Amino acid sequence: MKETARESLKDKKRIVIKIGSSSLTHPETGDVNLVKIERLIRVISDLRGMGKEVVLVSSGAIAAGRQALGCQKPHTVAEKQAYAAVGQARLMMIYQKLFAEYNQTAAQVLLTKDTMVNDSSRYNAQNTFDELLNLGTIPIVNENDTVSTSEIPYVDSFGDNDRLSAIVAALIGADLLILLSDIDGLYTDDPRENPEAGFISLVPEITPEFLRMGKDTSGSDVGTGGMSAKLAAARIATDSGADMVIANGDQVDVILDIMSGKEKGTLFLAHTNLDFDLMHYLNNEY
Numbered sequence: 001m002k003e004t005a006r007e008s009l010k011d012k013k014r015i016v017i018k019i020g021s022s023s024l025t026h027p028e029t030g031d032v033n034l035v036k037i038e039r040l041i042r043v044i045s046d047l048r049g050m051g052k053e054v055v056l057v058s059s060g061a062i063a064a065g066r067q068a069l070g071c072q073k074p075h076t077v078a079e080k081q082a083y084a085a086v087g088q089a090r091l092m093m094i095y096q097k098l099f100a101e102y103n104q105t106a107a108q109v110l111l112t113k114d115t116m117v118n119d120s121s122r123y124n125a126q127n128t129f130d131e132l133l134n135l136g137t138i139p140i141v142n143e144n145d146t147v148s149t150s151e152i153p154y155v156d157s158f159g160d161n162d163r164l165s166a167i168v169a170a171l172i173g174a175d176l177l178i179l180l181s182d183i184d185g186l187y188t189d190d191p192r193e194n195p196e197a198g199f200i201s202l203v204p205e206i207t208p209e210f211l212r213m214g215k216d217t218s219g220s221d222v223g224t225g226g227m228s229a230k231l232a233a234a235r236i237a238t239d240s241g242a243d244m245v246i247a248n249g250d251q252v253d254v255i256l257d258i259m260s261g262k263e264k265g266t267l268f269l270a271h272t273n274l275d276f277d278l279m280h281y282l283n284n285e286y
Helices: 002-011 034-049 061-069 077-101 113-117 119-134 161-172 208-212 227-240 254-259 278-285
Strands: 014-019 053-058 106-111 138-143 176-181 243-248 266-268
Touching: 002 243, 002 254, 002 266, 014 034, 014 161, 034 053, 034 077, 034 254, 053 119, 053 161, 061 077, 077 106, 077 138, 106 119, 113 119, 113 278, 119 138, 119 161, 138 161, 161 176, 161 227, 161 278, 176 227, 176 254, 208 227, 227 243, 227 266, 227 278, 243 254
Parallel strands: 014 053, 014 176, 053 138, 106 138, 176 243
Antiparallel strands: 243 266
16 A cells, blocks of 8 residues: 555645745754755746646745844744744745746745634635646745744644645645655654654554654754644645655655655555534634
């Protein structure tokens, strides 16, 4: 089943890719890693050349704002929101310029939880995504941190971009979600603390046993989503009918490896839940 499941990824058409702050910044300084972003854009442009529809959920706004302002790591909510206001524009400028070099058009979509829980706003967001993809653009999504920061828990926040990317995947009917992180995939325990932790390549169904393997920690001081957040994202994605892969974003070419059927990362198989309701999740999980 593993080989068949991996092979089927070649045929996925509508793909959401989430990349975290730790994969887009230099670990020494926290500044934006332009080489890594350029490689990511090249890979996504290749996917577009294959006829795939791609939505990118990108972290990094606060890091970009911090770099632009020449400031240290923010500590207060106001600082984070101010850095994000500067960084969202800066990050989008980088994406627009580099995507244009590969003859691709990027579009910015900023979401808040209010957008999703309001029926009219959610419907409009869905239509906007569909039209942007029909036009051949690459929507670049982030939570609107200037009004609802995802760095700390908030009642009006998605909590992290792992969950946000899964919610976007459910909203647009994506058939594959790829989470790029600072870890190779799901292990039986935290491999940073337990060298005996075993790697799990395939998860046919998310059971309570798998959920217990999740950790509420992130290995980076610029990220917010630990393994528990990724497992929560997997539940949303797979229930909505999308396969999901967690992989290490250190080398973004891993996206092409995944799409070619190679055994990279942990693959969570879709098992469409007829009772899945995105609104029910949003109203009960936050």
